[in-house]
Amino acid sequence: MISLKPRSILLISAIFRVGLILFGEWQDTHVEVRYTDVDYLVFSDAASLMASGQSPYKRTTYRYSPLLAFLLIPNSFTSRCWGKFLFSASDLFVGLFIRIILKQRKVPDDLCTYSMLIWLFNPFTFTIGTRGNCEPIVCAMILWIIICLNNGNVVQAAFWYGLIVHFRIYPIIYALPIIIFLDPCFFRSGTKPLLSDWTSDQGKARQINSELTDKCVVCDALKSTFTRSRILFGLISGTVFLLCTGFFFRLYGWEFLHEALLYHLTRTDPRHNFSIYFYHIYLNYERELSVLEKLISFLPQFIVQLVLILCFAKDLVFCFFVQTVAFVAFNKVITAQYFVWFFCLLPLILPWSNMKLKWKGLCCILLWMGAQTHWLLWGYLLEFKGKNVFLQLWMASLLFLAANTFILIVLIRHHNYGPVFRQHTDLKTTKTT
């Protein structure tokens, strides 16, 4: 049992990250291979352009909201590490929010601690912020939205949701589950929704809150879909998104719209990446893909997202997690930084999983890392040895999709699904299988 206090964990994590940032500065100056992510230099350049009154989009490959450049303006007149400290601080907030969310559901301290450690001391996650990648900000905002929703604070959740969709498009996939989640059975005017607590049975057997689910499906169908909470959420988040987008469109015009939004919606990259589609895109890049081809590549993503939402929306965090894993796995472009999107949600679902680390959990970890390493090996031969291994690399990406699919199915099978909220009336007895 780990007896570290959360404060100590956060302090050690903070010191470690400061050390990494300083080490990164040394490495950048003295070693040929840089520690800093190339994206950080793009953000910094865009920020200094903004600071001098110019458009951040004068910096080629800057494809983010101007908000990000704005946050990094202090890079120009304080320290060039300001952004890294900001991202690492967000990283620490993610750890803190993981604890808050789990404590909201009365998860025991030791499980909360393990969950925090899984995020804060995951080598992938602590390097990402210290190298200057902005994803920790996105993760922190998403977790904050979950906290707000758990507290019944729809207005605040909507505000941050509108902002995060403007900042990074992908959270749009959470729109429908959030709407479903704002169930009138639980979200009633004037009353805070009641969270269903974690119990020690969660880790042992699967429970099906079938009667509760049945009743609320009927309740939902009978009442109007357009409840106060849902309308409020939609209006506020939509307004925030449109206001931010409209404001920056006014400042930076079509260049902003294209680089920050449209590019991500239509992005296809023929260069090798983890996606199964990369080689298909490269082989067909010189011609326009037919509507049928575009539809066929979009359908798997669409179907999977829809089914996951309909099955798991009431268990919102789990729904977010499986949606994100599937979204990344079926995307036309997959880069390693996308993995952070579901890494921040993984610690939140583990207390509800009856899968043990030994040996099923460990097998899943090894399978995922093995599939990734296998791909990286072929990628290395292509990129650094100049061998034509496109076919082998593509097959490795198929294996990576297969591994992701398998692990997702295993996690679904071992998850103790249950709505986040319970009704204000007495609970019916839950069945245990």
Added chain:
Amino acid sequence: MKSYFENYESLHDSSFEDFMAHQLSSSLCQGIPDNWNVGVRLSVRELSLVGEGSHRHLSSSIRLQIAAASIPKLPAHLCEVIVIQRLPLGVFADPFELQNPHKHKAFRDIAVFGDTNLELPSFQSNRSAVEFHIDAGFNILFMQNNGTEFNLLLPLDARYQPLDESGYSVVEIGEPDMLMRCSVEGKQHKQSCLFMSPPNEKAKSTSATVAWKIPAGMKAHAGFLSVITFVTALLSTLSIVYASMFLSGTKVSKT
């Protein structure tokens, strides 16, 4: 190169050569009537590609020789050697890598001109060129009869190539263009003078090119690959759908 791209949209060898000829003829200096007779000789001793894979270095060994009689005429501390490496379609120089202070502290200035979009494949991109400015002042003063040498190591990256049945595409990189620029104190004002090797001297030097063999996709893969890709995506989809609907805790028991 900045001036070139102010007049031309993209880099073509013929346009560039015309442009250079025009630049030279318009930079005649007072007191030095003919740029070719200053005795400046810039030549490439060696051109090679270093490294493997998609990220390599173009190594150029450049010799600067100035006729002894000309040395006193040149303002040593105000001369610089300008090297322009034109790159073919298919490779590019990353401006980010060129900013690396660890590697490039010896240069007065380095810049990339033309298509600096790192993401486009070669069949959708345009050419680019890299311009180096190297301080020649010290070297001129202490130049021996055999001149002085500069070594340039230019990091290059390969773009994705057009499809090829052989699985590889060969890109050829030629010698750089080189000239020397001096700020000379004229009778009324300072003037910037350009000098380069005489055309006949330039032709004598080995017209060396280096060949870079880059992996390319094969059209033969297209047919079966698309089918297998979509079938795999479909199978994964069906598996996840099945697991979500029938293997998860959302199963509703009938009471």
